[in-house]
Amino acid sequence: MRLNEQLAVLEEALAVLVDHDYAFLDVPGYFNVGDHLIYRGAMAILGRNPYRCVYQSVVENVIDKKIAPDTVIVMNGGGNWGDTFYTPFRSHVVETFPDNKIVVLPQTIRYFDPSGLERDAAVYARHPNLHLCARDRASYEILKKHFSSNHIYLLPDASVGLCDLLPKWEDRQQGKSLFIKRNDDEAAVEPWEVPNADVKDWMSILDDVSFSRVLYPYMGIRKIKKMTGADVMKNVANKYMTSVIIPFFMKKIPAYCQRYDKIYSTRLHGFMLAKLMEMPVEYQDTKYGKISGYYETWFK
Numbered sequence: 001m002r003l004n005e006q007l008a009v010l011e012e013a014l015a016v017l018v019d020h021d022y023a024f025l026d027v028p029g030y031f032n033v034g035d036h037l038i039y040r041g042a043m044a045i046l047g048r049n050p051y052r053c054v055y056q057s058v059v060e061n062v063i064d065k066k067i068a069p070d071t072v073i074v075m076n077g078g079g080n081w082g083d084t085f086y087t088p089f090r091s092h093v094v095e096t097f098p099d100n101k102i103v104v105l106p107q108t109i110r111y112f113d114p115s116g117l118e119r120d121a122a123v124y125a126r127h128p129n130l131h132l133c134a135r136d137r138a139s140y141e142i143l144k145k146h147f148s149s150n151h152i153y154l155l156p157d158a159s160v161g162l163c164d165l166l167p168k169w170e171d172r173q174q175g176k177s178l179f180i181k182r183n184d185d186e187a188a189v190e191p192w193e194v195p196n197a198d199v200k201d202w203m204s205i206l207d208d209v210s211f212s213r214v215l216y217p218y219m220g221i222r223k224i225k226k227m228t229g230a231d232v233m234k235n236v237a238n239k240y241m242t243s244v245i246i247p248f249f250m251k252k253i254p255a256y257c258q259r260y261d262k263i264y265s266t267r268l269h270g271f272m273l274a275k276l277m278e279m280p281v282e283y284q285d286t287k288y289g290k291i292s293g294y295y296e297t298w299f300k
Helices: 003-017 033-046 087-096 114-125 137-146 158-162 202-208 212-228 231-257 268-277 290-298
Strands: 022-024 053-056 072-075 078-082 102-110 130-134 151-154 177-180 197-200 262-265 281-283
Touching: 003 033, 003 102, 003 158, 022 033, 033 078, 033 158, 033 202, 033 231, 033 268, 072 087, 078 087, 087 102, 087 114, 102 137, 102 290, 114 137, 130 137, 137 151, 137 290, 158 268, 197 202, 202 231, 212 231, 231 268, 262 268, 268 281, 268 290
Parallel strands: 022 053, 022 072, 072 102, 078 102, 102 130, 130 151, 177 197, 177 262, 262 281
Antiparallel strands: none
């Protein structure tokens, strides 16, 4: 399935799911570029719908009282569903807003602790209007087996919303390749060497594009917020993230990739970014099969 076909599938689904003004409660407040691509793609799709985004926040800044009972709550997609730091927050939202429609955008799901899976399934089952989206077949099977009390869907990753918004690659024969190589606990098991490639992960790419210029003011805002605990500073931090940092990512990261003839990636969104820019790309799977799971579901 081509990217524009994946986009059409997701657009059609979100037009039905987000049927009122909405709040986006987990704007990425960290600097994994892939999750920002997902957020920005989702907002691009939702922005073409007739409903307004009345509130958006990173996890640490959410002010519950800002969310009215008739507001649809939208939560970001990605790969943070399972044994991750996001699990308590997602459960908190489900328990705190029983009268709101909640939509969790397409996720890769993995649990290593069966008790965690059982606990989350029990919490989610009590919500009468919870809509859960998987972005690969294996994750969808988990939803079918353990979250059947909720509304479940198999949908493409929300980064496809950037289909027509990112610059297209120009073949300038620059003789350079970029290897986006994750260096965390999801790193590929088998070693993969790419001769003569510039080897980077997201943070080293951000260093190369002088991210510190916009990062330091944000850290100052967060420090003041922590000292005062004031809601106004939470709002300032949210505004800075959505109006300064995320636009910086959307401008600088694609331009950086334009320096290269080809991308190699062990990150799903290194692969997706290349596809969105129509760049040559090869991937090696992560330890948990995240890239191949998505590829087999949507690109075959």
